[in-house]
Amino acid sequence: MNEYSRKMIKVSSVNLFREQDAGKPPVLDVRNLGIDFGGLTAVDGFNMTIGPTEISGLIGPNGAGKTTIFNLLTSVYQPTRGSILLKGIDTKGMNTAKVNKLGIARTFQNIRLFNDMTALDNVKVGMHNEIKCSFLASLLHLPSYYKSEKKANEKAMELLDFMGLADIADQKAGSLPYGVQRRLEICRALASNPAIILLDEPAAGMNPSETAELMHQIRRIRDTFQIAIFLIEHDMNLVMNVCEGIVVVNYGKIIAKGTPEEIKNNPAVIEAYLGKKKEADA
Amino acid sequence: MKKLWNNKTTRTNLTTYLVVTVAFVVMQLMSSFGQLGSAMKGYLIPVCAYIVMAVSLNLLVGVCGELSLGHAGFMGIGAFTGIVIAALLQDAIPNDTLLLVVAMFAGGIMAGIFGFLIGIPALRLRGDYLAIVTLAFGEILKNIFSNLYVGLDSEGLHMAVSTGKVQLLEGGRMILDGPVGATGITKLSTFPMGFVLILFTLFVVLNLINSKEGRAIKAVRDNRIATESVGINVTAFRMKAFVVSAFLAGMAGTLFGLNFSSLQASKFNFNASINVLVFVVLGGMGNILGSVISTAVLYILPEAMRGLDDLRMILYAVVLIIVMLFTWSPSVKNAVQSVTASVQEKLRKNKKEAVNNE
Numbered sequence: 001m002n003e004y005s006r007k008m009i010k011v012s013s014v015n016l017f018r019e020q021d022a023g024k025p026p027v028l029d030v031r032n033l034g035i036d037f038g039g040l041t042a043v044d045g046f047n048m049t050i051g052p053t054e055i056s057g058l059i060g061p062n063g064a065g066k067t068t069i070f071n072l073l074t075s076v077y078q079p080t081r082g083s084i085l086l087k088g089i090d091t092k093g094m095n096t097a098k099v100n101k102l103g104i105a106r107t108f109q110n111i112r113l114f115n116d117m118t119a120l121d122n123v124k125v126g127m128h129n130e131i132k133c134s135f136l137a138s139l140l141h142l143p144s145y146y147k148s149e150k151k152a153n154e155k156a157m158e159l160l161d162f163m164g165l166a167d168i169a170d171q172k173a174g175s176l177p178y179g180v181q182r183r184l185e186i187c188r189a190l191a192s193n194p195a196i197i198l199l200d201e202p203a204a205g206m207n208p209s210e211t212a213e214l215m216h217q218i219r220r221i222r223d224t225f226q227i228a229i230f231l232i233e234h235d236m237n238l239v240m241n242v243c244e245g246i247v248v249v250n251y252g253k254i255i256a257k258g259t260p261e262e263i264k265n266n267p268a269v270i271e272a273y274l275g276k277k278k279e280a281d282a
Numbered sequence: 283m284k285k286l287w288n289n290k291t292t293r294t295n296l297t298t299y300l301v302v303t304v305a306f307v308v309m310q311l312m313s314s315f316g317q318l319g320s321a322m323k324g325y326l327i328p329v330c331a332y333i334v335m336a337v338s339l340n341l342l343v344g345v346c347g348e349l350s351l352g353h354a355g356f357m358g359i360g361a362f363t364g365i366v367i368a369a370l371l372q373d374a375i376p377n378d379t380l381l382l383v384v385a386m387f388a389g390g391i392m393a394g395i396f397g398f399l400i401g402i403p404a405l406r407l408r409g410d411y412l413a414i415v416t417l418a419f420g421e422i423l424k425n426i427f428s429n430l431y432v433g434l435d436s437e438g439l440h441m442a443v444s445t446g447k448v449q450l451l452e453g454g455r456m457i458l459d460g461p462v463g464a465t466g467i468t469k470l471s472t473f474p475m476g477f478v479l480i481l482f483t484l485f486v487v488l489n490l491i492n493s494k495e496g497r498a499i500k501a502v503r504d505n506r507i508a509t510e511s512v513g514i515n516v517t518a519f520r521m522k523a524f525v526v527s528a529f530l531a532g533m534a535g536t537l538f539g540l541n542f543s544s545l546q547a548s549k550f551n552f553n554a555s556i557n558v559l560v561f562v563v564l565g566g567m568g569n570i571l572g573s574v575i576s577t578a579v580l581y582i583l584p585e586a587m588r589g590l591d592d593l594r595m596i597l598y599a600v601v602l603i604i605v606m607l608f609t610w611s612p613s614v615k616n617a618v619q620s621v622t623a624s625v626q627e628k629l630r631k632n633k634k635e636a637v638n639n640e
């Protein structure tokens with residue numbers, strides 16, 4: 001932490017959606033974030049705070065800029081404007097690996113697993129920085145190598161078990177069904193010990209029973225690890241049920257923010273996003 | 283033991299060690315019973331050196347997915363460093379084997395240092411660009427060796443990049459003489475030491491592949507963004523693999539260099555790099571045992587066919603194409619797979635029937 005302490009910025013008290021987080025500094029504090037791709041403004045004036053154990057949702061029509069926001073938060077893109085404070089530290093100029101070490105992990109909309117590796121190895125790659133084994137010990141397989149590998153195996157199995165994936169630990173990630181791959185990606189992200197985890201459409205491609213199971217797991221992740229979760233999802237049932245706070249974006253801009261109740265009844269949201277669905281339902 | 287054998291990686295690794303050891307014992311026995319021709323005997327040590335070259339290049343090309351075309355340059359660094367060190371320490375270390383080991387480590391370390399220095403600019407690049415830059419570095423290194431003059435006299439080592447500057451005292455001698463290369467080398471390399479170097483290389487490379495570093499290296503190859511997203515610094519890993527690969531190539535170079543009484547820098551040209559790449563590609567990307575076998579076969583093949591004169595290179599090309607079809611063509615691969623599958627199926631049926639009949 002010390003290395004960053006000079007960059008610490010005092011956080012103003014903010015309105016957080018979860019009672020338990022009241023009075024605690026947010027894990028993520030995004031201020032006036034924006035990015036342009038050439039002439040296209042993909043994200044603009046994005047402001048939000050997320051409490052340390054809050055589950056928040058990011059919704060909006062396709063192409064609204066949701067994934068781009070995740071890419072900005074994880075330093076895949078550098079913002080054109082604004083700042084991101086992760087645990088109070090400005091992540092400006094940090095690369096993706098560094099912001100992960102600081103505490104942010106994610107999954108991808110188009111799954112990015114290491115397809116040729118087993119599920120267990122995928123999780124162990126996630127644990128990379130936690131495995132204490134020097135390069136020389138790795139090269140020569142010194143006793144510390146065996147010790148660290150054993151510990152890593154145990155913890156990776158625990159995590160897989162937590163996500164209900166213990167059975168497929170030895171299978172190649174690429175050969176797994178879609179829904180299982182999505183859960184394995186969450187597992188790999190959790191393995192890097194994040195303070196906040198970003199899930200990009202975790203229920204996409206899942207059947208209803210898998211989605212129901214996922215909802216249960218998302219809550220369980222927060223309760224067990226006491227971390228924040230920020231998720232993009234098109235399944236409104238999931239979003240409205242698990243999220244404590246929701247942000248709605250359209251054309252790169254926030255059009256509404258609030259609790260699920262508030263979002264459901266927000267006319268701007270109904271018009272821009274849910275409205276279409278209601279019409280279709282009618 | 284049975285549990286060990288059930289683990290697929292352990293099984294593959296043990297098979298690799300076993301095949302190499304058996305091959306060594308057979309060759310050693312044949313050689314001591316006079317069953318090997320003198321030409322064949324002459325290939326034993328170069329083959330060992332090239333196997334180490336291929337395995338170390340496979341770490342880069344096959345495992346990391348980085349195309350390097352200058353691997354022979356590192357071999358050259360190892361060869362000439364080893365030759366100089368061996369000449370320098372000849373009196374200090376009376377035991378030839380120990381002297382060879384010291385020279386090999388010196389060659390490896392020097393190549394590793396150069397690997398690091400070259401890696402700083404080169405590893406900013408990827409794919410074709412990295413290939414071009416490593417090709418250039420290989421050629422630059424070769425040209426440096428061709429213009430390097432190193433002499434040894436009672437005052438110690440003298441080095442220069444042009445002839446005139448090396449003035450030796452009475453009784454001094456040139457170790458490296460520019461374009462003439464190294465002459466008067468004491469041949470320290472032995473086949474058993476070549477075997478030991480192969481084992482050492484396999485040990486290091488297989489260990490690396492099966493460690494957290496190896497997982498990270500494979501992860502980078504599979505999906506760079508996902509690897510970074512779990513906090514792995516990709517550049518650092520490419521560098522580590524590059525340096526280890528250069529280090530091993532340097533050791534191979536020393537073994538190779540100390541096998542001849544004289545050696546020119548042209549041995550480490552672009553052609554040599556490409557040959558090693560051919561061994562790796564035909565042995566299978568990331569397949570370590572494949573590299574060992576393809577090197578042994580493809581290095582000896584053209585030499586063994588010397589009697590065929592002009593037909594030799596044609597046959598060599600045909601062999602390369604056939605091997606390529608078998609290792610790379612999906613249709614041939616599928617055909618082979620379906621044949622093996624049906625054979626396995628039959629065997630299983632037979633077994634079942636045998637059990638039922640009991």
Ligand SMILES: Nc1ncnc2c1ncn2[C@@H]1O[C@H](COP(=O)(O)OP(=O)(O)O)[C@@H](O)[C@H]1O
Pocket residue numbers: 037040042060061062063064065066067068069
């Ligand atoms: N690297 C990029 N270069 C140019 N345009 C991009 C890039 N990434 C995203 N965009 C654009 O930004 C907009 C938002 O995309 P995205 O964030 O993927 O939307 P969502 O995830 O909400 O469906 C789209 O118009 C997309 O084409």
Ligand SMILES: [Mg+2]
Pocket residue numbers: 066067068109
């Ligand atoms: Mg998206």
